Amino acid sequence: MQRDLPSTPVPEGGLRVRTVWISDLHLGTPGCQAQALLGFLRHVECETLYLVGDIIDGWQLRRAWYWPQAHNDVVQKLLRKARKGTRVIFVPGNHDEFARRYAQHSFGGVEVVDEWIHVTADGRRLWVTHGDLFDGVIQCAKWLAHLGDTLYGFTLRLNRHLNSLRARLGLPYWSLSKYLKGKVKRAVSYVGDFELAVAREARRRGLQGVVCGHIHHAELREIDGVLYANDGDWVESLTALIEHADGRLEIVDWSQHRLRAQATAHRDPALTELAAALRLVHDKGSE
Numbered sequence: 052m053q054r055d056l057p058s059t060p061v062p063e064g065g066l067r068v069r070t071v072w073i074s075d076l077h078l079g080t081p082g083c084q085a086q087a088l089l090g091f092l093r094h095v096e097c098e099t100l101y102l103v104g105d106i107i108d109g110w111q112l113r114r115a116w117y118w119p120q121a122h123n124d125v126v127q128k129l130l131r132k133a134r135k136g137t138r139v140i141f142v143p144g145n146h147d148e149f150a151r152r153y154a155q156h157s158f159g160g161v162e163v164v165d166e167w168i169h170v171t172a173d174g175r176r177l178w179v180t181h182g183d184l185f186d187g188v189i190q191c192a193k194w195l196a197h198l199g200d201t202l203y204g205f206t207l208r209l210n211r212h213l214n215s216l217r218a219r220l221g222l223p224y225w226s227l228s229k230y231l232k233g234k235v236k237r238a239v240s241y242v243g244d245f246e247l248a249v250a251r252e253a254r255r256r257g258l259q260g261v262v263c264g265h266i267h268h269a270e271l272r273e274i275d276g277v278l279y280a281n282d283g284d285w286v287e288s289l290t291a292l293i294e295h296a297d298g299r300l301e302i303v304d305w306s307q308h309r310l311r312a313q314a315t316a317h318r319d320p321a322l323t324e325l326a327a328a329l330r331l332v333h334d335k336g337s338e
């Protein structure tokens with residue numbers, strides 16, 4: 052079905068695009084950067100908005116209720132977009148898996164689906180999925196990565212105690228830290244493994260690419276002949292994936308976008324320079 056871009060005016064420095072994908076908002080947790088997200092939602096108009104999972108963090112809310120006004124505002128803003136003519140499609144993730152049982156239903160104009168196939172303006176078929184189906188065993192190594200970072204010293208001490216115990220039991224020396232370091236190394240390759248697994252599945256399904264979230268790591272590149280796109284998150288990186296009217300895809304880094312927009316609006320050379328410098332750093336970092 053051909054849809055017209057919503058006629059709602061876009062504020063200065065805003066974006067009018069065909070499609071927007073956002074995920075991993077984690078509403079209901081202190082980590083969610085709701086104000087930045089609100090800023091983004093106010094500055095973007097699109098035909099279709101995909102919510103690619105981990106929108107509301109049901110896991111955290113079950114533990115402790117955290118729901119400030121800004122989080123409410125985000126939900127209201129999303130519903131308002133749906134009312135005003137944007138097609139809003141919600142693909143639940145693991146943190147909002149409670150919504151999966153409502154797949155094929157619609158709430159306040161928001162369509163809930165398990166997964167989706169998006170067709171770009173230039174005819175590419177992209178599988179839209181949160182991506183949690185692919186982490187399986189590796190999640191454990193991810194947890195160990197944090198352990199490796201912060202508790203390395205502790206691990207070494209534990210290692211000593213463990214081995215004096217092992218010695219008393221007549222068992223040979225076994226290096227816990229070495230074991231953990233091996234795990235950490237695997238965690239570093241976690242992102243790569245994840246990307247490869249998701250891309251392969253997209254290809255197996257005969258699609259030209261995939262759009263997912265889950266690992267809080269925005270990315271847009273070709274893997275094994277298919278397009279791998281990850282829209283990032285609104286906890287750490289404040290990123291979204293957009294599709295322009297001609298089908299071109301792009302990652303929007305919202306904090307940098309705002310900085311550039313402000314620099315242009317004020318014609319402030321210092322800000323322009325800062326924006327350019329940050330851009331450089333970011334580009335280097337993403338190599």
Ligand SMILES: [Mn+2]
Nearest residue numbers: 105144145265
């Ligand atoms: Mn997730």
